[in-house]
Amino acid sequence: xxxxxxxxxxxxxxxxxxxxxxxxxxxxxxxxxxxxxxxxxxxxxxxxxxxxxxxxxxxxxxxxxxxxxxxxxxxxxxxxxxxxxxxxxxxxxxxxxxxxxxxxxxxxxxxxxxxxxxxxxxxxxxxxxxxxxxxxxxxxxxxxxxxxxxxxxxxxxxxxxxxxxxxxxxxxxxxxxxxxxxxxxxxxxxxxxxxxxxxxxxxxxxxxxxxxxxxxxxxxxxxxxxxxxxxxxxxxxxxxxxxxxxxxxxxxxxxxxxxxxxxxxxxxxxxxxxxxxxxxxxxxxxxxxxxxxxxxxxxxxxxxxxxxxxxxxxxxxxxxxxxxxxxxxxxxxxxxxxxxxxxxxxxxxxxxxxxxxxxxxxxxxxxxxxxxxxxxxxxxxxxxxxxxxxxxxxxxx
Numbered sequence: 001x002x003x004x005x006x007x008x009x010x011x012x013x014x015x016x017x018x019x020x021x022x023x024x025x026x027x028x029x030x031x032x033x034x035x036x037x038x039x040x041x042x043x044x045x046x047x048x049x050x051x052x053x054x055x056x057x058x059x060x061x062x063x064x065x066x067x068x069x070x071x072x073x074x075x076x077x078x079x080x081x082x083x084x085x086x087x088x089x090x091x092x093x094x095x096x097x098x099x100x101x102x103x104x105x106x107x108x109x110x111x112x113x114x115x116x117x118x119x120x121x122x123x124x125x126x127x128x129x130x131x132x133x134x135x136x137x138x139x140x141x142x143x144x145x146x147x148x149x150x151x152x153x154x155x156x157x158x159x160x161x162x163x164x165x166x167x168x169x170x171x172x173x174x175x176x177x178x179x180x181x182x183x184x185x186x187x188x189x190x191x192x193x194x195x196x197x198x199x200x201x202x203x204x205x206x207x208x209x210x211x212x213x214x215x216x217x218x219x220x221x222x223x224x225x226x227x228x229x230x231x232x233x234x235x236x237x238x239x240x241x242x243x244x245x246x247x248x249x250x251x252x253x254x255x256x257x258x259x260x261x262x263x264x265x266x267x268x269x270x271x272x273x274x275x276x277x278x279x280x281x282x283x284x285x286x287x288x289x290x291x292x293x294x295x296x297x298x299x300x301x302x303x304x305x306x307x308x309x310x311x312x313x314x315x316x317x318x319x320x321x322x323x324x325x326x327x328x329x330x331x332x333x334x335x336x337x338x339x340x341x342x343x344x345x346x347x348x349x350x351x352x353x354x355x356x357x358x359x360x361x362x363x364x365x366x367x368x369x370x371x372x373x374x375x376x377x378x379x380x381x382x383x384x385x386x387x388x389x390x391x392x393x394x395x396x397x
Contacts, residue, residue, distance in 0.1 A: 005099075006059055006060070006061060007059075007060040007061070007094060007100050008058050008059060008060070009057075009058060009059075009060045009063070009091075009094050010058065011057070011090065011091075011094075013057065013063075013067075013083070013086050013090065014057075014081075014082070014083060014086075015057055016050070016054050016055050016056065016057045016063065016066055017054055019066060019067070019070050019081060019083065020047070020050050020051070020054065020066070020070075022070070022074075022079075022081045022082075023047060023070050023073055023074055023081060025079070025270075026074050026077045026078065026079040026080075026081070026270055027073055027074055027077050027119060027270065027273075028270060028271070029270075029271065029272055029273055030044060030047060030048075030073055030119065031047070031048060031051065035118075036118060040118075041114045041115055041118070042065075042069065042107075042110065042114065043068070043069035043072045043073055043114055043119075044069075044073070044118070046065050046066060046069040047066075047069050047070065047073060050066060060091065060094055060100070060104075061103055061104070063091070064087065064091050064104055064107065065107060067083040067086050067087050067091070068087050068107065068108075068111060068141070070083055071083050071084055071087055071137065072111065072114060072116070072119065072134065072137070073119050074119070075120070075133070075134065075137055076116065076119055076120025076121065076122055076133065076134065076276055076277075077119070077120075077270070077276060078260060078263050078264050078269055078270060078276075078277075079264050079270075084137075084140070087141050087144070088140045088141055088143070088144050088211060088214075089144055089214065089215075091104075091144075092104075092144040092145065092147070092148040095148050095152065096152060097152065098152070098154050098155060098156065101145070101148060101149065101152065101154055101156060102156065104145065105145045105149075105156055105159075105160060108138075108141050108142055108144075108145050109142075109163060111138050111141065112135070112138045112163075112167065114134075116132050116134035118273065119273065119276075120132065120133070120134060120276055121273075121276040121277060121278045121286075122134075122196075122199075122200070122276075122277065122278060122279050123200075124178065124193050124196040124197050124200065124279070125174060125177075125178065125193070125197070128170065128174070129173070129174040129177050129178075130174065131171060131174050131175065131178075131196070131197045131200040131201060132200055133200055133203050133204065135167065135171065135200070135204050136200070136203045136204030136205075136206075136207040136208065137207070138167070139164060139167060139168075139204055139207060139208045139211070140207045140208065140210075140211045142160060142163060142164050142167075143164065143208065143211035143212060143215060143217075144211070144215070145160050146160045146161060146164060146215075146217075146223065147215035147217065150217075150221075161222065161223045164208075164223060164227065165223060165226055165227060168205075168208070168226075168227045171200075171201055171204060171205075172241060172242065174197065175194075175197045175198070175201050175241065175242075175245060176241055178190075178193050178194040178197040179194050179197075179241070181193065181194070182194040183389075188373075188376040188377070188380065191376070191379070191380045191383060192282050192376070195248070195252065195253065195279070195280070195281070195282075195379075195383070196278070196279040196280075196282070197245075198245045198248050198249050198253060199249065199253050199256075199257070199279045199280050200279070201242070201245055202245065202246065202249040202253070202254075202257075203257070205229075205230055205242070208227060208228075209228055209229055212224055212227075212228055230242030230243070230246070244387065247386060248383065248386055248387070251382070251386055252281070252379065252382060252383065252386070253280050253281065255319075255326040255327045256279075256280035256281050256327055256328075256329045257280065258319065258327070260277060260315070261315075262311045262312070262314055262315025262318065262330075263277070263308075263311050263312075263315065265307065265311055266304065266307040266308045266310075266311050267304075267307075268294075268299075268300045268301070268303075268304025268305075268307060268308060269304075269308060271294075271299055271300070271304075272293075272294070272299055274289060274293050274294070275289070275290060275294060280329055281328060281329050281332060281379070282329075282332070283329045283330070283332040283333035283336060284332045284333070284335055284336040284339075284372040284375075285336060286333055286336060287332070287333040287334060287335065287336020287337040287338075287339070287340065288336040288337070288339055288340040289336075289340075290305075290308065290333075290336075290337055290340070291336075291337055291340025291341055292340050295340075295341075296340075302350070305350055306350055306351055306352075308337075309334070309337065309347065309350060309351050309355065310351055310352075310355050312330045312333055312334055312337075313330075313334070313351075313355050313358050313359060313364065314355075315330050316330040316331055316334075316364060317358065317362070320363065325363055325367065328367060328375075331364055331367040331368060332372070332375065334347065334359075334364065334368055335367075335368050335370075335371075335372065335375075336372070338368065339372075344359075344368060347359070348360060
């Protein structure tokens with residue numbers, strides 16, 4: 001499209017400069033010269049280029065690219081940028097022809113190929129079997145393209161519908177492969193991989209359903225009949241697999257699917273992509289990494305360490321106000337940190353008396369007395385129970 005025909009927009013969204021500053025604040029490592037390698041993916045190129053040439057928020061294409069890249073780069077971070085509504089709904093409202101839809105859809109289709117592993121630790125598997133929360137973000141933007149194509153009678157409608165359905169089917173296959181791997185291999189690694197896949201798919205399908213509802217896609221729509229609430233017209237087996245994953249998610253993982261507001265304060269966590277959170281419960285190794293590759297490596301200082309421990313303790317208390325201990329991820333992170341420091345005593349002495357008291361006298365003390373191995377074995381037993389499996393069906397680790 002020629003420069004003279006590029007669509008201009010007027011809106012009340014976040015200004016380009018403000019958005020770029022937010023990205024620089026939450027993922028500062030992205031702007032380091034070598035980050036992403038010599039040929040980085042589009043979002044990294046777009047954001048780094050914006051530092052020297054700020055995109056105009058009045059140009060639909062440039063602003064869409066900046067919002068999409070900003071969301072991609074930060075959605076796996078501790079402080080995501082608040083542009084999800086823009087890329088999912090608002091900016092599609094400016095599209096009234098295929099001439100405008102085509103470049104936006106092409107960029108959206110490309111989004112699915114961007115490598116989220118550079119800006120997130122919430123992924124499992126590789127290549128065609130990879131599952132991550134970023135794929136759910138793609139589904140939400142793609143539904144925006146789909147609803148727009150329906151609205152304007154676009155020739156791209158079948159292509160968009162097929163792309164969304166193909167992604168849902170791919171995620172079904174990837175989840176099935178993770179489950180089969182756990183059944184065949186047993187052990188904590190395979191179990192955690194499967195549960196991480198469950199967490200990713202639950203997030204992705206939930207976002208997909210919400211966007212289909214948001215755009216009021218009718219129940220008779222072909223795409224909605226095939227993907228809404230995990231439906232699949234051609235395979236009851238796959239549909240049952242989604243139902244099974246949903247049951248697992250509700251019992252074991254739903255309480256861990258929060259926004260981690262408590263971890264937005266410690267700015268030390270933003271210093272390296274190594275410190276980005278993995279899925280849900282499995283934070284023992286993350287806690288050890290904070291010590292080994294953060295504190296002991298000199299990236300995190302004593303002040304950073306104190307702030308992180310305090311945030312984890314206060315976050316755990318807020319998530320478990322009635323001492324039911326439904327959310328245990330933060331306690332597992334503290335166990336990992338204590339292990340990395342050589343013992344709980346060193347961890348306790350790194351914080352002020354009030355926080356130390358919480359560590360020594362609250363339910364955290366009980367949870368921190370459970371080893372990673374013991375915790376994961378108990379979790380695997382619960383998983384087998386949910387799935388109605390005998391322990392003999394899973395090979396020993």
